[in-house]
Amino acid sequence: MNNKKYDLIITIVNKGYSDYVVQASREAGATGGTIINALSSNSKETEKFLGVTIQPEKEIVLTVVKSDDKTKIMKAICESTNLDTIGRGMCFSLPVSKIEGITAINDNKKN
Numbered sequence: 001m002n003n004k005k006y007d008l009i010i011t012i013v014n015k016g017y018s019d020y021v022v023q024a025s026r027e028a029g030a031t032g033g034t035i036i037n038a039l040s041s042n043s044k045e046t047e048k049f050l051g052v053t054i055q056p057e058k059e060i061v062l063t064v065v066k067s068d069d070k071t072k073i074m075k076a077i078c079e080s081t082n083l084d085t086i087g088r089g090m091c092f093s094l095p096v097s098k099i100e101g102i103t104a105i106n107d108n109k110k111n
């Protein structure tokens with residue numbers, strides 16, 4: 001286990017915006033991310049088309065980063081995707097207490 005502190009940045013955006021999230025996070029210092037397809041359960045976002053309920057599709061980008069880089073990366077993500085606009089999505093972080101197996105973040109050193 002590496003003794004550096006890490007955070008998980010979770011970004012939820014409308015379908016088609018995950019590329020912007022990954023690009024912005026890489027430009028700000030992240031090494032990559034994982035994209036998960038999802039559906040919104042927000043009843044205000046559901047639409048009906050010919051009597052069929054349609055759930056809007058979302059994309060979730062998970063990015064593990066060094067804690068020191070978290071704020072810079074989150075700011076870059078928010079700016080590139082205009083997350084301050086209502087309905088664009090959200091970005092938040094959680095602390096990671098232990099990490100194993102990610103050599104890119106661990107500076108290619110075994111500890």
